Amino acid sequence: MGRGTLVYGTPTGMRFAREKHFSIGSQSMTDVDAQLQDMDGAGIDLQVIFPTVFLQPMSEDILFEAALMRSYNTWMGKTGARRPDRLKWAAIVPLRDPRLAIEELHRARQLGATVVGLFGTVGETMLHFYSFLAGGILERHLAPGPRFSMLVAASRHS
Known part of the structure; x- marks a missing residue:
């Protein structure tokens, strides 16, 4: 890696993401139903x-x-x-x-x-x-x- 290089990782691929209360589908916006369920559980309307x-x-x-x-x-x-x-x-x-x-x-x-x-x-x-x-x-x-x-x-x- 050279000067000015930025490294991005997929946070949902990390062990920490799997240990969260929210599903990987919710964290990555790949499962809208899971996202809405998590929002409801947290009292978030929008x-x-x-x-x-x-x-x-x-x-x-x-x-x-x-x-x-x-x-x-x-x-x-x-x-x-x-x-x-x-x-x-x-x-x-x-x-x-x-x-x-x-x-x-x-x-x-x-x-x-x-x-x-x-x-x-x-x-x-x-x-x-x-x-x-x-x-x-x-x-x-x-x-x-x-x-x-x-x-x-x-x-x-x-």
Whole structure:
């Protein structure tokens, strides 16, 4: 492993995950019924699901990374659609390409995303950098004004 390498493991493959009160299917969102049962047991009515795997760039190839994000959003759209009254989810968009980000933002909204995950930077570039403003991501497609928090409501915007 070289400089800048990140190693991700599947937490549900660890012994610790098997010892938890919640099933592996619930932890991995592969068993929606188990997830809902666990939520009921914990007194949770609604869950907003946010992926942590995209906290770091997944590839130097922007188009490949965008495809991974589209795949995640498609999967979450299908998973969340099983119980949209209880399972909400955050879309992830490829901000390294503002045009693709706008396209994916609109597609994810159609799939049922409630929010979009945003971070203060895209790589080493701050979100207020001209390429994001010129693409209109922050002005036309997300909440107007100085609300640059991690999660910005996407369902209110066209």
